[in-house]
């Protein structure tokens with residue numbers, strides 16, 4: 001039995017006033033079963049043993065109607081008395097080995113774990129599944145030991161995968177703060193292959209209390225969650241990456257042809273580029289967006305995002321002048337665009353410079369899915385750390401300018417592709433040579449001009465450019481990013497060559513002219529990015 005259990009929508013009950021209110025638990029669970037929960041844990045921290053057994057018997061009857069297993073939290077004796085399918089044991093409950101002796105091999109025993117070490121011990125002692133948490137802070141259980149987030153859960157999954165044997169077979173669910181607004185993202189982000197060909201261990205289900213028990217209509221809530229779990233999230237529509245791109249002339253020619261078409265798509269669709277950006281670059285970013293053929297809106301108030309996200313455009317979250325209020329606004333907008341399936345570019349400006357920014361970055365990474373994260377080397381290093389990588393270098397970023405590279409191109413490509421693979425998105429590391437990857441295909445692009453490093457906002461406006469391309473060319477995020485980079489950087493080269501351009505000051509208007517002119521020529525088929533690609 002234990003191996004065939006469907007853990008996908010795991011209901012944990014709660015009988016407290018705050019969540020269950022005055023409703024009848026049996027009725028609520030019956031509705032949740034109708035809605036499609038696949039396994040039920042009866043968790044009741046306050047009732048007497050007699051009441052526990054009598055409620056558990058009624059719950060068992062309901063569960064059996066749907067062929068759904070019932071587990072009892074903590075109380076092996078209650079499970080035995082009821083004859084239900086198993087127990088769930090916390091770290092302070094009965095030892096798994098002793099519970100197994102009492103329950104026998106056929107019953108399901110689950111264990112709460114929040115670290116690799118706890119997971120290792122639980123598997124060694126014979127747990128059938130692990131409830132891994134706490135994912136996010138939750139009102140339902142306030143005394144949780146540790147909030148480990150998506151990264152903490154990934155770490156445990158990766159350990160189980162690599163440990164092999166019983167560890168790779170053990171089932172897993174995550175718990176804490178899972179609800180309809182984040183369930184798809186959580187599942188998506190927990191699927192984190194380490195290499196293109198690997199099939200990683202992923203989460204088998206989500207365990208939920210309040211987003212089912214605490215809702216007005218537990219049946220509707222469960223069936224909605226079940227639907228979300230089973231379907232591809234709007235932000236993950238694009239294709240699975242399939243190959244590493246070696247330096248191959250044919251492939252580069254094909255890529256450039258696609259870039260030309262993406263440029264034409266930006267021109268014809270004129271997508272909205274919704275920028276939540278810093279004070280320094282608002283005006284410049286709006287001009288760049290117009291020059292490439294997009295429709296800019298500079299709107300930093302998060303409440304507007306629900307409407308704006310419906311317009312088929314993309315969002316840029318640029319945390320260059322982050323404030324507590326700004327952070328709340330970003331989160332609202334991220335939620336709105338993720339729900340609408342509109343692409344989001346995260347530009348973690350100066351992310352490593354202060355602890356406030358590092359914290360803001362990890363909050364944002366926890367708040368939503370980003371289709372593309374772009375930054376200079378130091379910013380991307382900070383993203384790597386926030387995404388759970390351990391890096392040797394701990395040097396703090398000094399300013400928001402990038403400085404010299406500390407790594408070889410191969411090292412940068414490796415890091416960028418690993419982050420993209422883990423975050424399941426596209427990562428762009430800018431520099432004299434830009435590296436962009438979706439985790440499988442990785443490109444290095446050496447176009448551009450030194451003047452871009454001498455004006456303010458060139459990185460930020462590249463983010464704006466990328467956003468418009470993502471919106472206009474959704475079929476392949478990586479190709480969209482490459483096309484945006486070519487447009488931006490080749491225009492800079494032409495601008496810098498103009499006779500009247502004497503330095504950064506005269507470069508800016510020439511650059512905007514060239515963004516406008518060159519994009520127009522390519523979209524009309526009179527030019528191709530191909531001839532200038534380096």
Ligand code: 3NM
Pocket residue numbers: 012112132133134135137138139140141144175176177178207208209210211
């Ligand atoms: N155990 P909700 S968190 C019962 O971290 C429980 O072990 C947790 O409730 C753990 O789905 C939790 O309402 C409560 O956030 C989860």
Ligand code: MG
Pocket residue numbers: 073074089090091092093
């Ligand atoms: Mg317990």
